[in-house]
Amino acid sequence: MGKCYPEKMYATGAVGQTHFGASENGDMIEEGFIDDYMMPNLTAYNETCANLCNAMFSFRMLGIHGQAKYADIIELVMHNSGLSGISVEGKDYFYANPLRMLHNTRDYNAHADVTETPDREGYLACFCCPPNLVRTISNLSGWAYSLADNGVHVNLYGSNNLTTTMLDGSAIKLTQDTEYPWKGLVKLTVESCKSDAFDIALRVPEWATGATITINGEDAGVKATPATYAVLHRNWKAGDVIVIDIPMEATFIEGHQRIEEVRNQVAIKRGPVVYCIETPDLPDDVSVLDVYVKGDSELAVDYQPDFLGGTAIITADTYLRSREQGAMYTAVKKPDWQETRTKFVPYYAWSNRGTAEMTVFVPVVWK
Template identity: 40%
Template sequence: MNSPLLLSQTVLAGLLLTGAAQAQAVADYPIRPVPFTQVKLADNFWLPRLKTNTDVTIPASFQRCEATNRVKNFEMAAAKSGKFATTFPFDDTDIYKTIEGASYSLSLYPDEHLKEYVDVLIKKVAAAQEPDGYFYTARTIDPAHPHAWAGKERWEKERELSHELYNSGHLYEAAVAHYQATGQKNFLDIALKNADLVCATFGSGKRAVAPGHEIVEMGLVKLYRVTGQPKYLQTAKFFLDQRGQYKGYDPKSKDEWRNGQYWQDDKPVVAQTEAVGHAVRAEYLYSAMADVAALTGDKPLLAAVDTIWNNMVAKKMYVQGGTGSVPGGERFGDNYELPNTTAYNETCASVADVYWNQRMFQLHGDAKYADIMEKVLYNGLISGVGLDGKSFFYSNAMQIKNTAAFPQSEPARAGWFDCSCCPTNLARLFPSLPGYIYGQHNRDVYVNLFVSGTADLTVNKKRVQLVQQNNYPWDGALKFTVNPAASTDFNLLLRVPGWAREQAMPSNLYTFATPAGEPKKGRYQNQR
């Protein structure tokens, strides 16, 4: 590659930032992402993929939600008649996630037909909500005969199987995205009604549980940000604090289902030191830990999530950024348990890893988190979807052997799965990608991803347009043009990628076989 830093205008070089900022109690993340609506892409790598997501992936996901009776479940729940028509009680979330992706997409590519369809779908969702805000088609359709995973009463099997709070979490994430993208409150009001029920049900002196499949914590934080109501943040923290409190596990067992590790429930979150259990659940949990640590200034929580991140990057991540090596349970293995022949690497785990590393960067401002995010985006995640936008890998293999003794055909992509969490997770991540490129803290503007396009910023209360031009990842030459509306002074911090500093990972887990021999540089270079 050419030099990774080639600026159209070099103003004042110097000041290398070589390490992470010191952790400190903060009212919020010190660094905030530049919203995706303020970043317009013009590159040859990501922009076509985002367009395919809009033109193909999202419509195909909606069509498949219709064809597989996911939409019908909501219609039957509204009528309180029929029989749950899909396989899993969390199938509701495929609709939520696709609405989330469509909402982001509508901000980038206005489409009246798509908007009308989403509005109709939201009405069907609203009709399925019970009067007190409860939402769970697997029970509402026929309360006397709920899904086998659901239990006879609400929340009865939330710890292990029901996914009631998991469904709520994706509902919240989708509703916030829809509100931010459209300004409409019709979907947000549905989510808030459900969240109010959750807050009234769970908490100190009320019902207690560690949600079996995390994400409700992340969703509650988003509702807190939108509304400013403390109860949503307090309930998110309450769910975190419930981990490690359940007495029904066998701590001596090596079986992760029996000792609680599968659900990250074997220890209080502040005592956890390793990435364990189901990888997607884990990385959603760690994202929520970062959120709550940032918003509450909880230092033990921050220390725990830092320790877990270091464990994953140093001992539990594949070279292309995949996580969750063990097929049985879709989970993290032991330290250094990273076999190529049986690698699982669920696509959803890569999506969750992007969310987590974005938050870690916002906490600390260290480029190593953006290094991992870049590695995952360009390798461990993008393999999950075909160029056609409608064929997918659920898991992402590292090695396929074809021998007479062990005949194996190459893995084939599928258009849909019985458990189709991965296609709809990609549908929601892709259109939000522009929001991962830049970060800002006061007069510091961070460039984390190298994607051609234009960003409209406000720095020192003055408008600044930043134009990025490159042919990344095929070429490392970068060009930045800064167009301030008026004279202003700020720091433009450009990430020097790990690969440009002879660092395969921000750990010693992998190293390049033939280092280039150039001196190591700091993680960010300041152009002032």
């Protein structure tokens, strides 16, 4: 866990690749890990509790080491594989969080202890994930900031008010105003503080390039290096305004060369949010396995306040490939592509429109 992307962690921050794994001495264990870079999509277990534990562990590591990469993991989990465990209405849950779901491929009633499901459920017989998720969300207010020897570190972005006491006993009040993660502009206002100089440190996410920081409208004179904290040291006063403007470009991401299941495939990510395709956004009788994305496609972002609780969707140029589900292996012929624009939705919001197929990674075609 010393790296931002350990070799057993998914692009969504999820961990625990398999329902059944093995310990180092070969004993079978449930909810386990398998080899590095072995990252199945369809059968990925990724228990909600395990994903949340990834965030909890990272918060403790952040407290020990003070490195921004741990806050990056917290943010990744809480915007993706943690939040995917609960519906947008807040009443239905997932125990497992795969990166791909296909119709009629698994027996979800194979035995009494099955916890993988094709749909969210209002009650989980193994009832650890729902309360763990809710209590973790409630804990985020305590994770958003950390106290350092002479200042405050801003770990997570989201509109809030901070009223606390720094380590020297002095009081501080900050207001954070932002529409993050849909917009990258974050404004922090100092409401009250001590007169002596102290630090306010802003996390620059590891994916953020070209971020800028101003104080009262002027350049802060501090470089916004990705995966670090930009430390602002000065005599602060009430009314001071800090703005960090983080570009929110939608982009394709790809996996390590050794991740066999996503070779020649890409996913879409914008800021900390990972996206996926669902069959409600495809023509009838088209599987997510039939979708290929155009590598040089424009990724158009559109915030829709009345869709899935309010979310930014992304549309991209895709090719649909029609083929029969036949033999295990068949001779190859040039595909008959159907070009179309396809909607991608945040992974955390999938399975809120009925039973659906879904995939995070799709094959990419460059022409």
